[in-house]
Amino acid sequence: MSLPAGSAATSATLALRNGDHPWLRPDDLSIPMLPDQAQRVLHLVGDPDVTIATLAAVVSKDPVLATRVLGMANSALYGAMSPLRSVSDAVVRLGTRTVRNVVVTVSMQSQFKSPDVYGHDGHNFMEHAVGTAYVAHLVADHVRADVEEAFLCGLLHDIGKLVVLRTAHQYQEKHGAVIRADELASAVKQHHALCGALALGFWNVPDEVRDIVQHHHAFEEAADPQAAAICYAANLLSHRYGFGCAPEGDGVLEDAVFPYLELDAAWLARADVRAPGLFNAARQALG
Known part of the structure; x- marks a missing residue:
C-alpha cells in the first residue's frame, strides 16, 4: 500500500522506518479502510x-x-x-x-469487531473513542473552537493503536512469529499517533485532523496547538471517567493542558455531570 503524501505522513514514515520494531514499517502497515x-x-x-x-x-x-x-x-x-x-x-x-x-x-x-485481531481491545477502543469525541465537543464549545472538528479528532485520536495491532497480527500470521506482549504494548504506546496520521491519509480526512491526531500527545508541536490541546484534554478526561478503560481519577487534572485551555474547577465540575450523560445517550443512539 503506497503511503499518502504530506508533512504528517513524511515525519511518521521516518520515525517508523528508524524505530525499534522491525515488524512495524511504513510500507507494511495494515490499515483498515x-x-x-x-x-x-x-x-x-x-x-x-x-x-x-x-x-x-x-x-x-x-x-x-x-x-x-x-x-x-x-x-x-x-x-x-x-x-x-x-x-x-x-x-x-x-x-x-x-x-x-x-x-x-x-x-x-x-x-473493529474482529476478536482474532483486537481481542477485547476493539470494543474498549470504540467506547473510548466515542467518549473522547463527546468530551472534545464539550471542551471545544467552552473555548469557542470548532466543535465538529474537535469531535472528529476525539473520535479518531487513537486509531493508530488499532493499526499497530492489525500490523502485528498480520506479521505474525505471515511469518509464524510471536511478538511479545511487552513489545507490542511498547509499539502501541510509542507509535500509535504516527500510525494514526498515516492511516487517516487514506480516509479522505482533512490534513488538519491528521495533524491533530499525530500530535495529540504533544499539542505544542501541532500546526494548531489549541485544537490538539482540546483533543489531548478530552483524552485525559475520557480516561478519568473510565470511557473504555479503568477510571484513572483526578491525577490527570494535574496536566498543564487544563490551565492552557483555561478549564477551571467550575468547568470541570460541570463536565463531570454532562460528559457521562452524553456518553450514555450516544451509546444508546448508536446501538
Missing part, C-alpha cells in the same frame, strides 16, 4: 457545494448508516421532539458535518 459509502460521505462533506439531497442519497444507500443517522437525529442528544422518518430530514436536523461524524463512528464500529 472505511466502506465505500463512508468514504463517499467524507468526500462530499469536504465539498462546500454539497446539497442535502446528495448527501442523504449516499447515506440512504447503506441501510445501517441510514438507520444510525436517523436514530441519532431522533435521539435525546439532539432534543428530538417529533420523530423524523426520512434521511433528508435527519441530515437537516444534524447538519452535514455531524452526519459525517456519525457515519465515521458507525463505520469504525463495524471495522
Whole structure:
C-alpha cells in the first residue's frame, strides 16, 4: 500500500522506518479502510457545494448508516421532539458535518469487531473513542473552537493503536512469529499517533485532523496547538471517567493542558455531570 503524501505522513514514515520494531514499517502497515459509502460521505462533506439531497442519497444507500443517522437525529442528544422518518430530514436536523461524524463512528464500529485481531481491545477502543469525541465537543464549545472538528479528532485520536495491532497480527500470521506482549504494548504506546496520521491519509480526512491526531500527545508541536490541546484534554478526561478503560481519577487534572485551555474547577465540575450523560445517550443512539 503506497503511503499518502504530506508533512504528517513524511515525519511518521521516518520515525517508523528508524524505530525499534522491525515488524512495524511504513510500507507494511495494515490499515483498515472505511466502506465505500463512508468514504463517499467524507468526500462530499469536504465539498462546500454539497446539497442535502446528495448527501442523504449516499447515506440512504447503506441501510445501517441510514438507520444510525436517523436514530441519532431522533435521539435525546439532539432534543428530538417529533420523530423524523426520512434521511433528508435527519441530515437537516444534524447538519452535514455531524452526519459525517456519525457515519465515521458507525463505520469504525463495524471495522473493529474482529476478536482474532483486537481481542477485547476493539470494543474498549470504540467506547473510548466515542467518549473522547463527546468530551472534545464539550471542551471545544467552552473555548469557542470548532466543535465538529474537535469531535472528529476525539473520535479518531487513537486509531493508530488499532493499526499497530492489525500490523502485528498480520506479521505474525505471515511469518509464524510471536511478538511479545511487552513489545507490542511498547509499539502501541510509542507509535500509535504516527500510525494514526498515516492511516487517516487514506480516509479522505482533512490534513488538519491528521495533524491533530499525530500530535495529540504533544499539542505544542501541532500546526494548531489549541485544537490538539482540546483533543489531548478530552483524552485525559475520557480516561478519568473510565470511557473504555479503568477510571484513572483526578491525577490527570494535574496536566498543564487544563490551565492552557483555561478549564477551571467550575468547568470541570460541570463536565463531570454532562460528559457521562452524553456518553450514555450516544451509546444508546448508536446501538
